[in-house]
Amino acid sequence: MTKMQANLIFNPKGNDNTEQRTIIKWNKTWLFQLNSTKYNWAKSLYQVMIWNFWVPEKVKWLWEDSIQFKKELNEDEQRAYKWILSFLIFLDSIQTVNLPNFSDYITAPEVNLILSIQTYQEAIHSQSYAVILETVVDAIWRDEIYYFWRDDKNLLERNEFIWNIYQRFLDNPNDENFFAWIIWNFLLESIYFYNWFAFFDTLASQSKMVATDRMINYIRRDELTHVTIFANIIKEIKKEFPKIYNKDVIYEMMDTAVKQEIKWSKHILQNKIIGMNDENVEKYTKRLANDRLNLLWLEPLYKDMVSNPYKHLDAMQNNNMEKWNFFESTVTNYSQSSAMNWSWEF
Ligand SMILES: [Fe+2]
């Protein structure tokens, strides 16, 4: 397998020609020359991501959730709330730490630019969990939530699985490990969060923990741009490096992610949360997997999965998305807007 080289910091002998540029493995100068770019989807996403700017302080009335947490959530809901936070904290931590490593192998400044914004957003998500732990949940639970993986072997197994795929590339940076690395980023961003977002929406639909759900809505809006970043990178790799692209690997890793998600969801929810029984979790995860494969222009993996059991939560899940329906945009129609500028009006 071909070894990959991390980008230089500056390369006077590099070539910034956009016609010849490729998304990885290009010999650039590493000057951030953003007036001649190749990947217009990155420019569009940059605008969306900047437009989406938010901070956890924007979410008001979080203290009301702390009263509800104690008085209105039953034991199962409290347990699920804490364990779910623990997994989300891990996901955002590893993304914040790892994304700069990933960006070191991407050779288009316009894509490095949005990966920097993504890293910053993942760090903001970590801040929002800290705000929740400060405001909603009793301080005595804080360490248990942060370090739940020390006690729960299921969670440790999941966290280690993600870490191992990322670490394998860092220890042995070759084409095969790189492709697995990208695919796992896509899966983490596109599959792992969503049962948990559905949990907070489910509580909110019963008028419980509404402020937490508002915070989660902001996080989800960011995560959807991250899904789009990785879907676009994967499609560019398919176009530019067909020998690195491997459809079978995508299907195999998707199936692994789906199985892990279902197993962990059942472990957390224990069939005890109203609206989120084992059957719904399985249906939703498989349906989501099919939708995500569709983003990569791939056939569904679970052919009989057509209905979304959380359809009734759609309105809550889409309430921040009205301005930008970028999921329907593809590499092709982004690139048609080649005259797009970096400056625009808010
Ligand atoms: Fe995040």
Ligand SMILES: [Fe+2]
């Ligand atoms: Fe993310």
